[in-house]
Every structure is written in C-alpha cells, then in structure tokens.
Amino acid sequence: MGQRHEQRTERQQGTPLLSVRDLTVEFDTDRGPLRAVDGVEFDVEQGETVCLVGESGSGKTVTAETITKLIRMPPGRVVRGVAELDGRDLLSLSERELRRVRGNRIAHVFQDPQHALNHCFTVGWQIREAIQVHEDVSDAAARERTLTLLDQVGIPDATTRYDDYPHEFSGGMKQRIVVAMALAANPDLLIADEPTTALDVTIQAQVLDLLEAVQAEYDMSILLITHDLGVVAELADRVVVLYAGKVMERGSVYEVFDAPAHPYTQVLFDCLPGRGRPLRSIGGRLPDLHDPPPGCRFAARCDYARDECHTGDQPPLYDVEETQTQTASCVYHGPSGDPAVLRDGHSAGESDG
Numbered sequence: 249m250g251q252r253h254e255q256r257t258e259r260q261q262g263t264p265l266l267s268v269r270d271l272t273v274e275f276d277t278d279r280g281p282l283r284a285v286d287g288v289e290f291d292v293e294q295g296e297t298v299c300l301v302g303e304s305g306s307g308k309t310v311t312a313e314t315i316t317k318l319i320r321m322p323p324g325r326v327v328r329g330v331a332e333l334d335g336r337d338l339l340s341l342s343e344r345e346l347r348r349v350r351g352n353r354i355a356h357v358f359q360d361p362q363h364a365l366n367h368c369f370t371v372g373w374q375i376r377e378a379i380q381v382h383e384d385v386s387d388a389a390a391r392e393r394t395l396t397l398l399d400q401v402g403i404p405d406a407t408t409r410y411d412d413y414p415h416e417f418s419g420g421m422k423q424r425i426v427v428a429m430a431l432a433a434n435p436d437l438l439i440a441d442e443p444t445t446a447l448d449v450t451i452q453a454q455v456l457d458l459l460e461a462v463q464a465e466y467d468m469s470i471l472l473i474t475h476d477l478g479v480v481a482e483l484a485d486r487v488v489v490l491y492a493g494k495v496m497e498r499g500s501v502y503e504v505f506d507a508p509a510h511p512y513t514q515v516l517f518d519c520l521p522g523r524g525r526p527l528r529s530i531g532g533r534l535p536d537l538h539d540p541p542p543g544c545r546f547a548a549r550c551d552y553a554r555d556e557c558h559t560g561d562q563p564p565l566y567d568v569e570e571t572q573t574q575t576a577s578c579v580y581h582g583p584s585g586d587p588a589v590l591r592d593g594h595s596a597g598e599s600d601g
C-alpha cells in the first residue's frame with residue numbers, strides 16, 4: 249500500500265475527498281421535469297463513512313449515482329452543482345475520464361450482487377480482469393492478488409473457488425465477491441447503495457462487518473445508503489438526512505442520534521436503533537417533485553410548522569446550538585427560532601410511545 253499512501257498524503261490539508269455542492273438533478277418525465285435532487289451539499293472526508301438516509305424517493309440513489317454520472321442522461325440532467333473529488337469536478341469530465349474515475353478511484357456496490365457479476369465468467373477471472381483493467385500486472389500477479397482479495401472478503405478456500413461461477417455462490421458470498429471486485433481497484437471511495445437489502449438478515453451483518461473491516465484496512469471512504477438506522481449508528485461517522493431532494497439535516501452520527509435537530513429527523517429517528525430496524529414510516533407522503541410547495545418541503549407533515557414554513561425557499565442549513573458540526577434546515581434553528589420548542593415536543597412524543 250506504499251504507493252497508495254503517498255498518493256493520499258498528497259491531498260491538500262482541508263480539502264475533503266469528495267465535496268458535493270448545490271447538486272441539482274432533474275428528470276424529464278411525461279408530466280414535465282421532476283427535480284429529484286435539489287441543492288444537495290455534503291462532504292466525505294478520507295477514511296470516513298457518510299450515510300445518506302431518508303424515506304423512499306427522497307433522492308438518495310440519484311444523489312449517489314450522479315456523482316459518477318451513472319444515472320442515464322437523458323432523461324436525467326444535472327441542472328447545476330459540482331461533485332469534486334480532490335478538488336476536481338467529476339460532473340464536467342468526459343465519459344472517458346469518468347470511466348477511469350469509476351474504475352480506479354470510486355467503486356460502486358449495489359443492492360443486488362446478481363447484476364454486478366457476469367454469470368458467464370468465473371469469479372476469479374472477473375476479479376483478475378478488474379485488477380488488470382487499471383493496473384499493468386502479469387496474469388500470475390493478478391491471480392495472486394485475486395486470491396488475496398477473495399481471502400480478505402472472507403471467501404473460504406479461495407484457491408478452489410477461484411474457478412467457480414457466480415451461481416455457485418450464495419447471495420451473501422456473491423456480495424462479498426462484488427466487494428472484492430470493488431477493492432480490486434483500490435478505490436478511495438466506495439459508494440454502497442443498500443448493499444445488504446437483498447440478503448438474508450444474518451448475512452447482512454456479516455457483509456456490513458466486512459465493509460467496516462476493509463474500510464480500515466484500505467483507509468477508504470464510504471458513502472453508504474441505508475434504510476437501517478442500526479447500520480447508520482454502527483457504521484456512520486456522519487449522517488446526511490434527505491427529504492424530497494433536499495438536505496434536512498447534517499451532522500456527526502453522535503450529534504444526530506443524540507438529538508436530531510430537524511422535525512423530520514426527529515420522526516424518522518423516533519425509535520431505538522438496532523440492527524435490522526427499518527426507518528419508521530411516517531404519516532403522509534412526499535410532496536410532488538414536479539411541483540413542490542413553497543417553504544420547507546416537510547412543512548405539510550410537520551407538527552411544528554408555522555406560517556413562515558409554508559412560504560419562500562427551503563430554510564438554509566442553520567448551525568444547531570451547542571453542537572460542533574450539526575446543521576438543520578429549519579427555521580426553529582434560525583435567528584428568529586427557538587429550538588427548545590422542538591426538543592420539548594420530541595421528548596413528549598417519546599414518552600407517549
């Protein structure tokens with residue numbers, strides 16, 4: 249890893265590995281443009297895990313897939329914003345340059361390992377390919393490295409399994425192989441979108457433990473999308489809460505779990521985290537993304553909404569009092585608000601249920 253280490257220490261102090269700013273993505277639909285992601289901003293520092301959370305349809309996948317332009321354009325379109333990797337905007341790269349980024353620096357792991365593997369080739373061949381695509385090494389060296397990777401991701405008896413086809417592995421093992429393929433590129437950032445949802449519950453924990461272990465080993469950053477609050481609590485360093493394409497709240501996992509600041513996060517997190525515990529489903533629906541209402545996107549479902557919440561733009565991300573990094577897009581945290589109102593309401597809600 250010596251080479252990798254040098255490359256990483258070159259990064260300028262203070263520049264995050266990934267910096268997403270004002271990311272705004274629309275889809276052309278029969279009913280006109282649909283704004284799936286609207287002004288999203290967050291950073292991912294080297295070696296940390298950032299979790300994107302929010303209900304279904306809140307824009308998590310679109311955010312994650314726009315970073316490397318995996319979403320199909322058209323119908324998708326980046327209206328504005330940047331996604332900088334080490335200060336270089338990925339969204340303005342050519343498709344050829346982007347392919348290099350995807351192969352080398354950013355790897356994706358999706359929900360279903362089935363789609364990431366080619367059923368016509370042995371897993372050994374596929375991982376070896378993934379290595380040789382971006383590194384000029386001999387077949388023998390690539391094979392050695394493949395065996396090491398298979399071993400690292402917990403495939404028992406790697407030497408014999410090298411020549412097996414994907415269908416000869418269980419779902420959990422397949423996802424391990426996908427992780428091995430992702431690691432083959434020695435990426436700086438792993439983007440994992442619900443990587444365990446398609447797996448049995450007992451296997452989910454193992455794959456998550458694997459991600460945690462390889463992250464430490466490879467000093468890699470992870471952008472993780474999950475519905476599972478227990479997973480957020482265990483793996484995340486920082487949390488980004490999305491609702492209807494907007495960031496509602498951001499902060500360290502300690503801060504956000506200790507005292508969710510936005511009323512949306514409060515209802516979303518209104519249960520004790522434990523692995524396998526899904527996000528609570530909350531009353532009402534996401535606003536229509538073709539024609540979102542003015543004001544805060546969450547106002548229609550918010551117990552604390554007052555008149556100003558229904559007018560103007562989504563509030564800025566205000567610093568949350570007495571925290572280091574937490575911010576919330578809610579007027580109660582703004583200059584004219586009293587956040588104590590939200591705290592009181594939240595604790596009252598907790599004792600009810």
Ligand SMILES: Nc1ncnc2c1ncn2[C@@H]1O[C@H](COP(=O)(O)OP(=O)(O)OP(=O)(O)O)[C@@H](O)[C@H]1O
Binds near residue numbers: 303304309311323
């Ligand atoms: N190709 C597309 N065409 C039109 N609309 C799309 C397209 N892809 C996504 N959307 C819309 O963008 C919005 C955000 O979708 P996205 O998949 O990012 O949500 P998500 O937070 O990942 O949800 P889930 O938890 O269900 O995966 C949704 O309203 C979705 O319908």
Ligand code: NI
Binds near residue numbers: 308309310441
């Ligand atoms: Ni999604």
